[in-house]
Amino acid sequence: MKTKAADFRYIIRMIGTDIDGLKKLPIGLLKIKGINNRLADAIVKVAGFDLGMSVGNLTDAEIKKLEDVIKEPSKFGVPVWLLNRRKDLETGKDLHLTGPDLTLSTRAGIKLMVESRSWKGVRHSLGLKVRGQKTRTTGRKGRVVGVRRKRAR
Numbered sequence: 001m002k003t004k005a006a007d008f009r010y011i012i013r014m015i016g017t018d019i020d021g022l023k024k025l026p027i028g029l030l031k032i033k034g035i036n037n038r039l040a041d042a043i044v045k046v047a048g049f050d051l052g053m054s055v056g057n058l059t060d061a062e063i064k065k066l067e068d069v070i071k072e073p074s075k076f077g078v079p080v081w082l083l084n085r086r087k088d089l090e091t092g093k094d095l096h097l098t099g100p101d102l103t104l105s106t107r108a109g110i111k112l113m114v115e116s117r118s119w120k121g122v123r124h125s126l127g128l129k130v131r132g133q134k135t136r137t138t139g140r141k142g143r144v145v146g147v148r149r150k151r152a153r
Contacts, residue, residue: 007057007059008021008054008056008057009021009056009058010022010056012028012055012056012058012063014032014063014066014067014070015032015067015070015071015098015099016099016100017031017032017033017099018031019031019032019055020055021054021055021056021057022054022055022056023054023055024051024052024053024054024055025040025044025049025050025051025052025053025054025055025058026040026041026044026051027040028055029043029044029066029070032070032098032099033098033099033102033103034084034096034097034098034099034102035070035098038082039073039078039082039096042073042078042079042082043066043069043070043073043078046069046073046076046077046078047062047065047066047069047076049062049066070096070098071096071098072096073096074094074096080094082096083095083096084096084097084102085097085102085105089109089112110124
């Protein structure tokens with residue numbers, strides 16, 4: 001099925017995530033939080049690897065090169081519109097966050113919205129939909145879902 005050479009590794013540790021060595025390189029990168037399909041393809045192409053290559057065939061130097069590209073993709077020529085933290089509030093730079101850094105920054109952003117009492121912050125604090133979706137019939141988790149009828153007199 002897959003190549004099983006003497007140096008083949010079945011599990012690769014990359015940016016705090018265990019990746020299955022049998023998977024193709026772009027598919028394996030999807031396991032890292034903060035990387036989607038388009039970004040995974042762009043990272044593999046910019047780093048100079050074949051899209052059909054298995055993750056388990058990577059050497060330590062190649063893994064290090066991939067990690068460098070993932071940490072600072074714009075430095076290696078990945079388009080800015082693929083990044084997930086453009087014009088960061090604190091630094092003003094275009095960043096791409098992965099793993100726990102992404103989780104922490106998302107929580108900090110929501111906390112800032114809640115504290116400033118912006119519309120999105122109020123919706124977050126009430127547990128309602130934030131992005132303008134309808135709420136009449138959907139998003140009823142945790143509440144009584146039923147129909148009240150007028151009492152017959």
